[in-house]
Amino acid sequence: MIQIDYQDKRPIYEQVIEKIQNLIIIGVLTENDKMPSVRSLAIDLSINPNTIQKAYQELERLGFIYTVKGRGGFVASQSSWKKDISDENLNNLKDVLIELDKLGVSKSKVHDMVDKYMKGNVEND
Amino acid sequence: MIQIDYQDKRPIYEQVIEKIQNLIIIGVLTENDKMPSVRSLAIDLSINPNTIQKAYQELERLGFIYTVKGRGGFVASQSSWKKDISDENLNNLKDVLIELDKLGVSKSKVHDMVDKYMKGNVEND
Amino acid sequence: MIQIDYQDKRPIYEQVIEKIQNLIIIGVLTENDKMPSVRSLAIDLSINPNTIQKAYQELERLGFIYTVKGRGGFVASQSSWKKDISDENLNNLKDVLIELDKLGVSKSKVHDMVDKYMKGNVEND
Amino acid sequence: MIQIDYQDKRPIYEQVIEKIQNLIIIGVLTENDKMPSVRSLAIDLSINPNTIQKAYQELERLGFIYTVKGRGGFVASQSSWKKDISDENLNNLKDVLIELDKLGVSKSKVHDMVDKYMKGNVEND
DNA sequence: GTGGTCTAGACCACC
DNA sequence: GTGGTCTAGACCACG
Numbered sequence: 036m037i038q039i040d041y042q043d044k045r046p047i048y049e050q051v052i053e054k055i056q057n058l059i060i061i062g063v064l065t066e067n068d069k070m071p072s073v074r075s076l077a078i079d080l081s082i083n084p085n086t087i088q089k090a091y092q093e094l095e096r097l098g099f100i101y102t103v104k105g106r107g108g109f110v111a112s113q114s115s116w117k118k119d120i121s122d123e124n125l126n127n128l129k130d131v132l133i134e135l136d137k138l139g140v141s142k143s144k145v146h147d148m149v150d151k152y153m154k155g156n157v158e159n160d
Numbered sequence: 161m162i163q164i165d166y167q168d169k170r171p172i173y174e175q176v177i178e179k180i181q182n183l184i185i186i187g188v189l190t191e192n193d194k195m196p197s198v199r200s201l202a203i204d205l206s207i208n209p210n211t212i213q214k215a216y217q218e219l220e221r222l223g224f225i226y227t228v229k230g231r232g233g234f235v236a237s238q239s240s241w242k243k244d245i246s247d248e249n250l251n252n253l254k255d256v257l258i259e260l261d262k263l264g265v266s267k268s269k270v271h272d273m274v275d276k277y278m279k280g281n282v283e284n285d
Numbered sequence: 286m287i288q289i290d291y292q293d294k295r296p297i298y299e300q301v302i303e304k305i306q307n308l309i310i311i312g313v314l315t316e317n318d319k320m321p322s323v324r325s326l327a328i329d330l331s332i333n334p335n336t337i338q339k340a341y342q343e344l345e346r347l348g349f350i351y352t353v354k355g356r357g358g359f360v361a362s363q364s365s366w367k368k369d370i371s372d373e374n375l376n377n378l379k380d381v382l383i384e385l386d387k388l389g390v391s392k393s394k395v396h397d398m399v400d401k402y403m404k405g406n407v408e409n410d
Numbered sequence: 411m412i413q414i415d416y417q418d419k420r421p422i423y424e425q426v427i428e429k430i431q432n433l434i435i436i437g438v439l440t441e442n443d444k445m446p447s448v449r450s451l452a453i454d455l456s457i458n459p460n461t462i463q464k465a466y467q468e469l470e471r472l473g474f475i476y477t478v479k480g481r482g483g484f485v486a487s488q489s490s491w492k493k494d495i496s497d498e499n500l501n502n503l504k505d506v507l508i509e510l511d512k513l514g515v516s517k518s519k520v521h522d523m524v525d526k527y528m529k530g531n532v533e534n535d
Numbered sequence: 536g537t538g539g540t541c542t543a544g545a546c547c548a549c550c
Numbered sequence: 551g552t553g554g555t556c557t558a559g560a561c562c563a564c565g
Contacts (some may be wrong), residue, residue, distance in 0.1 A: 046555055060262055072537065083557045088538075101292050105537050105564035109291075121263050127256050128270065131249055132277040137185050138246050142280040145253065146271060152257040155267040166484075167476045171549060208550055296564060310512050333565050371513050374506055378520065381502050382527040387435055388496050392530045395503065396521060402507040405517040421540055447552065458542045463553075480549035480552050 036071065039080055047082055051090035052097075059099050059110055060120070070100055070108035161196070164205055172207055176215035177222075184224050184235055185245070195225055195233035286321070289330055297332055301340035302347075309349050309360055310370070320350055320358035411446065414455055422457055426465035427472075434474050434485055435495070445475055445483035 037054045039047055058064045070076075073091060077084040091108055094100045098115030102108040135145060162179045164172055183189045198216060202209040216233055219225045223240035225233045260270060287304045289297055308314045323341060327334040341358055344350045348365035350358045385395060412429045414422055433439045445451075448466060452459040466483055469475045473490030477483040510520060 048555080073539095074537085084538095085558090086556065088540095089555090091538085102538065103291055103564090104296060104539070106291075107537055111292075117263070121260070121265055124256055124259050124263065125265070125273070127252075128260065128273060129277055131252050131256060132274060135246070135249050135253065136278040137182075138242070138249060140246055140250070142274060142278045145274050145278065148250070148253060149257060149267060149270050149274065152254055153261040153267045153270065166478055166481075167486075171479060173549085211550065214549095298564085307512075336565060339564095367513070371510070371515055374510050374513060375515070375523070377502075377506050378510065378523060379527055381499055381506060382524060385496070385499050385503065386528040388492070388499065390496055390500070392524060392528045395524050395528065398500070398503060399507060399517060399520050399524065402504055403511040403517045403520065423540080448554095449552085460543090461541065463555095464540090466553085477553065478550090479554070482552055 037076075037080060039082065048086050048090040048093070051080075051087065052093055055090070055094060056097075056099060056120075059116075064110045066110055066112045068110045070110065072107055162201075162205060164207065173211045173215040173218070176205075176212060177218050180215070180219060181222075181224060181245075184241075189235045191235055191237045193235040195235065197232055287326075287330060289332065298336045298340040298343070301330075301337065302343050305340070305344060306347075306349060306370075309366075314360045316360055316362045318360040320360065322357055412451075412455060414457065423461050423465040423468070426455075426462065427468055430465070430469060431472075431474060431495075434491075439485045441485055441487045443485045445485065447482055 036058075037051060039050055043050055055064070055070075064070075070091070071079065073084050073087045077087045080087075091100065091102065095102055095108075098111055098119065100108045101111050132145070161183075162176065164175055168175055180189070180195075189195075195216070196204070198209050198212045202212045205212075216225065216227070220227055220233075223236055223244065226236050227233045257270070286308075287301065289300055293300055305314070305320075314320075320341070321329070323334050323337045327337045330337075341350065341352070345352055345358075348361055348369065351361050352358045382395070411433075412426065414425055418425055430439070430445075439445075445466070446454065448459050448462045452462045455462075466475065466477065470477055470483075473486055473494065475483045476486050507520070
């Protein structure tokens, strides 16, 4: 389900968070799906249960999952994270654009990249 | 010349690097300008000289400054860093665009932001 | 009769206790009404009978219901819980008021909220 | 500086959070004061450093302190927590008032308690 | 079985 | 010295 990259400088729990976020964002995991248990995922990835625990707690804080003691973790609804995550990425976009502008990169090149890397979701405006 | 933000989560030496990079990119510091000495900048910012030293080493590795033994550090020419930094930022842009696409943000919104945050440097293409 | 919220962080049996307490306090369940059997309520809510059992035991300890062996549970009289519950809430009120005072919230704002959220039960003093 | 109550059912790290929050709210610890180090406070309270660490991270998330790697933790400015904490307490107040109303407690009794437990901060309205 | 908390002890980056 | 991460192993409440 998930692969840890030990070359990656980021802490393991952050990688786990990012990987699971992605699975939820792209829809592989959907609302109310059962998450693997802390222990089973820890064994699966050969890492300590506490590390998974930390990742799950952060995912819950971010609104991606909810947990019920004694029953386990479940995927939360889109509404609890979609706006936050979109806003965060739009902020990153702004920063990068300002930086590229300072570096003298042309607008047309950036417009071209937008067309290249985005499929275009017209309906969401 | 530079302000350290102690609330910033990043290590101080990274902040120093970023601030000096910016001064060079926007042209406040230009080719062959003399950099402040490690010691004087450390006193100026009230931080440990080792921290400045580490920042200068990294800036030299990145091609922003060069060091002459016994005379100090100097700003390097644009040619030694411009391409690297632009490529790095274009990579970031690509990642953010892909992420925004997954989240269902529309292309038109992104195009609008490009026009909003970039002045447009036509000559550099 | 009762709805379990699985997103709620509290244990299920606490939710059951709170919901039944409320039904009794607001008068939907009144003295000597028959409580649903542990088994039927468990099936109704699709949860483990042990969980209902635990809730009923606690409700009995708090004086909200009484159990007759072989006949089931019944709602107890107001006298067995009203004072305890009122005292408990007045204690909470005291704590919150002290906290708000420390935070510099004005008395007039609090008086306003009292008028806003309480209908005023003059007869019970 | 802090006392742990082992009779208290709440986890240790929550007690630590609450105690430190209080010291900051009442002004014993003020902006930019140095917090005791994770290790020293752990020894002081005879508990594990990880437990203190967890408390400090949560206090940082709540805006009460900020930490700088290699230098330690410091008390943040009031602005980063005052509104959140006040709002939270006003919400608690609302819940308690509604509950007391359901229980038939009179408004006049509540008004009396407000006058009794609050000194009155007229200026903050 | 599940998640939540805690301990003991370790290594790392940073200053 | 500082905080941040991770491991190994334990106990608890919950269902």
